[in-house]
Amino acid sequence: xQQVMQIPQYQHVQEGEDFTTYCNSSTTLSNIQWxxxxxxxxxxxxxxLVKSGxxxxxxxxxxxxxEAKKNSSLHITATQTTDVGxxxxxxxxxxxxxxxxxxxxxxxxxP
Amino acid sequence: xxxISQKPSRDICQRGTSLTIQCQVDSQVxxxxxxxxxxxxxxxxxxxxxxxxxATYESGFVIDKFxxxxxxxxxxxxxxxxxxxxxxxxxxxxxxxxxxRIDTQYFGPGTxxxxx
Numbered sequence: 001x002q003q004v005m006q007i008p009q010y011q012h013v014q015e016g017e018d019f020t021t022y023c024n025s026s027t028t029l030s031n032i033q034w035x036x037x038x039x040x041x042x043x044x045x046x047x048x049l050v051k052s053g054x055x056x057x058x059x060x061x062x063x064x065x066x067e068a069k070k071n072s073s074l075h076i077t078a079t080q081t082t083d084v085g086x087x088x089x090x091x092x093x094x095x096x097x098x099x100x101x102x103x104x105x106x107x108x109x110x111p
Numbered sequence: 112x113x114x115i116s117q118k119p120s121r122d123i124c125q126r127g128t129s130l131t132i133q134c135q136v137d138s139q140v141x142x143x144x145x146x147x148x149x150x151x152x153x154x155x156x157x158x159x160x161x162x163x164x165x166a167t168y169e170s171g172f173v174i175d176k177f178x179x180x181x182x183x184x185x186x187x188x189x190x191x192x193x194x195x196x197x198x199x200x201x202x203x204x205x206x207x208x209x210x211x212r213i214d215t216q217y218f219g220p221g222t223x224x225x226x227x
Contacts, residue, residue, distance in 0.1 A: 033215065042203060042218045043154065088153060099216060101154040
């Protein structure tokens with residue numbers, strides 16, 4: 001079955017440094033989504049990427065979807081303490097089916 | 112996005128008992144899902160709750176252990192049966208986009224279950 005791998009598992013940065021998490025799928029995805037889960041909270045939808053090579057930005061966050069639609073990345077520029085949390089990628093091979101989540105990258109930002 | 116509530120928000124249960132978790136959505140949605148998130152882990156899909164028919168379970172999850180109801184388009188329940196400490200986890204329901212696009216999911220606040 002489809003597997004979604006995500007690295008790194010943990011990342012500790014100083015406030016102001018950049019951060020990137022990477023997601024790879026064993027199969028071609030119809031779309032990929034990114035979620036953020038704050039400590040003690042539930043996953044919150046950030047963005048969905050559908051097109052091959054797509055790049056989307058949300059303020060300091062940049063999301064990319066690979067040309068082969070098998071990998072994706074989330075890059076945060078100049079991290080802030082409010083960025084703390086676990087970032088999950090999630091994909092599905094068939095549009096409309098339930099999501100396969102990566103293991104997540106836990107980001108810690110120290111002032 | 113849909114507003115999703117879950118009851119209970121947390122519970123501590125004894126081994127061998129069962130707990131039913133409720134998920135209520137403020138609008139009709141086509142797709143509802145149940146996930147489990149063990150401490151410090153990712154989300155694992157348990158099943159898709161189908162309105163008017165039996166739920167569709169993922170590999171490793173069975174109806175006898177996790178019976179699911181979906182009586183209408185705004186409500187679902189998940190029962191964790193004959194619990195053991197290994198069932199201690201956060202259980203989350205999620206729904207597809209309320210506008211009918213089912214790719215994007217929105218999660219409820221979760222039910223934190225501890226089994227002693």
